[in-house]
Amino acid sequence: MKNPGLAYRKKEFKTGNVVAALFLISFFLTHDVYAQKQPPAAKPLTVLDSMMVKQLFFSAIREKTIENTKHAAEMFERVLQTDPANDASMFELANIKKGQNDYAGAQPLLEKAVSINPNNEWYWAALADSYEKSNNINKLEHVFNQLIRISPEKPDYYFDKANAYVILKKYDDALKVYDQLEAITGTNDDILASRQKIYLKQGKVDQAAAEIEKAINNNPGQMRYYLLLAEIYNSNGLADKALKVLQQAEKLDSNNGMVHLALADIYRDKKNNDASFNQLVLAFSNPDINIDQKVRIISGYFPKFPDAGAKSSALELSRVLTVAHPADAKAFALYGDMLLQNTKYKEAKAAYKKSIELNNQVYAVHEQLVRIELSENDMEATIKDGENALSLFPNQGWMNYMVGVAWAQKKDFKKALGYVNNATSLEIQDKDLLSLSFSLLGDCYHSLNDNKSSDAAYEKALTYNPDNAYTLNNYAYYLSLRGEGLDKAALMSARSNELQPNTPSFEDTYAWVLFKQKKYAEAKVWMEKALAHDKENSSAKYEHYGDILFYLGNTDAAVANWKKAKGYGDQSPALERKINEKKYIE
CATH class of the missing domain: 1.25.40.10 (Tetratricopeptide repeat domain)
Structure with missing residues (x-):
């Protein structure tokens, strides 16, 4: 060995x-x-x-x-x-x-x-x-x-000789070497630690502890000895003794973060979670403890998510982290993540912005901020912060895509195309991003009346994800509007409803495709589903329902639904003619 x-x-x-x-x-x-x-x-x-x-x-x-x-x-x-x-x-x-x-x-x-x-x-x-x-x-x-x-003055050789004895399990001989070295150099932490390791290998916990207690008596203000003694006791099943030592250390130095961390471990092992958390808060409040160590502790809560207690604890510790380390971007980035986990989006945005203000060179923080803004339909902020991120990280596919989405929502489809085409050229491995990007290109090209490019983009999107329900729905709807590829449109629309049932916009699309196929009875069934699931009183759905009813011979019901569509905001001339002339107008 x-x-x-x-x-x-x-x-x-x-x-x-x-x-x-x-x-x-x-x-x-x-x-x-x-x-x-x-x-x-x-x-x-x-x-x-x-x-x-x-x-x-x-x-x-x-x-x-x-x-x-x-x-x-x-x-x-x-x-x-x-x-x-x-x-x-x-x-x-x-x-x-x-x-x-x-x-x-x-x-x-x-x-x-x-x-x-x-x-x-x-x-x-x-x-x-x-x-x-x-x-x-x-x-x-x-x-x-x-x-x-x-070279009798070189401590390394004594340590190496003792270590050789330890490997050979000649523990008493090793201890004699440390005695020789101590006579030359005096007592120091290296000799102390080496001795106590040997005592522990020999199962002499009391003697190992006695070595450290001797150091404590000689240096009562040195917290490292209390921590070492507590570790010896705790690792050997003597938690009560460890706790007593740490409590003594806490009285001597109540601001020592390492003592608080050790106490947190002891209390956690004793299932006293409140006391453990309180000690963690005290430790996290101490700026002298390395922030990376604190980040690792918070990361220990992640496997317990989505437990509310774990998320709440991680959130509070990350908040304390920002107070103890107000100039560290990492603290605010982590705080933003924990706020996001707790669905506090407004506060998360503020934390991410502060992190970027302190250090704008971490791309992931920019992306988290823009994702929140996009999810809140704040297109102005998405564009502002997204384009700022791209000035620093121009080759990020997701950021190009999100800014493209924002411009598309603002109906500036040419600008959207520029960003989304960037996304497709920058990313060749992420199939989710490629599927979404080509689908958005399909939407933009349709809005610019470039049907050939639109269809090609949708086809490309489906090669990366044939079960993207939104792509299937949009492609099918635009084909139905043109009256082209209706059989294909029907298959895609039906599939989107299988993938995402009870979605009123998808049900409306399928009803409209069936209407275009002159399958009016089936279209009626699906349109009624769409209306039942629609919580927004969509004028387009009521107009479509009226169109279907007209072709089923129920003119009065058709006119009634066209009037509902007008009442919900549709003021198009075609709808007005339908109501006045009581017939379907293309």
Whole structure:
């Protein structure tokens, strides 16, 4: 099993790092690499051999610097053939092998290097790395003993030695190392935390707690120790003790946000939701707690939506967020989202506008604002804020579509076409947007009397979503007005009513298509459905109903419905003629 890894700072150099390579050369020169102590049985190098070794070594370093590691390795091996005790070449060759993840090949080279030059810290550090990477943890004790011997002032080596003991589950030995380190550096948080982790691994919760309590006694104003002690108790099933510690901390520092967050967790675990929420409010009121941490907490409520309590809590916390972070656009954006979830549209718009005022570079906030404005039929605001967004983010398909919708609603179909065509050219993956955009193009082209382009756009829309009820309805209605493709129109209109039953405008369309097909009895049934479901007293529907009744031979009823249509606002000359002449006028 792979060990958790050690913390020591590895001393090898990256291949290709010119500065590091030059430093290494100077290091070896100053340490008299070429005047190394030879093993007793080694044959002394001749002057010629010594010069050749020196030249090969520097050539190998150059090759390594330009990342020609294969050639460099060959040269280092040639050095070792001539000078088997050349520890510098062993070190360099080992580093090349480590770079190739060949730790098994690097290990014997480094072991020999430290046997030749036992006072070289770099060699021992590289050997420690090799042992760790190859999971030879049991060999690390000796290595770190040597590193501590060479550099007794470096805390890293003590921590690494202790960590090796922990991996080997020699917990008491690790604790002794921390005692040695404490004698050198004095007590610090790293030693404290390391000790308490070992005690917890040993199941000695009381001793782990005692370590932290000792720190609290020495530093009663340091809240981090109270938080650490509470975490030890809480994670070991001692919630009451944890709560007592945190309450003590709260008395000492009532403005500490982290203490309030910890208390919120404890109260939540104890099912005291009101107390937990109150602690969250106190924590959120503290601007010193990172806003991202607060955002994550609010996000934790999202899976509970649409529960009213969860939405209400998230809303209040997001409101507090804006008070604590009044200059952060993220706070107001989140507040806007929560207001939207709670159907407070007016307030949501204000929050989104404030967020944009603080930072206009977040497109999603612009889109949320414009979507609300469009849903409220505020076309002026949709155009104003939408075009502002497009000045910053011109390539956003949905924004182009929404602005196009607003211009179409204002009957400026040529402007609408420009924006909607942009939407279709910018977005090739979003089938929903493409379906809606081509459907809107169909509406615009129809209004501009370009029937050919209108039909083509509707057909395109249906390729992306054949069950878009609005597209089916509009296409069918416009075909019926022209008296073209009535069989196709009937199929599309019938389908729209299947998809979205009891929709009066869809029922009216189907009745009108049937009327155009001279299926007057069926048309009457569907028109009566439309009138039954219509809550707006549409003059067009009453006029259509009168038309159907006329062809069914009920002239008096037809005239009565035409008069109703006039009473509900239809003042067209054709309707006036129908009433006066008591007959259907095309």
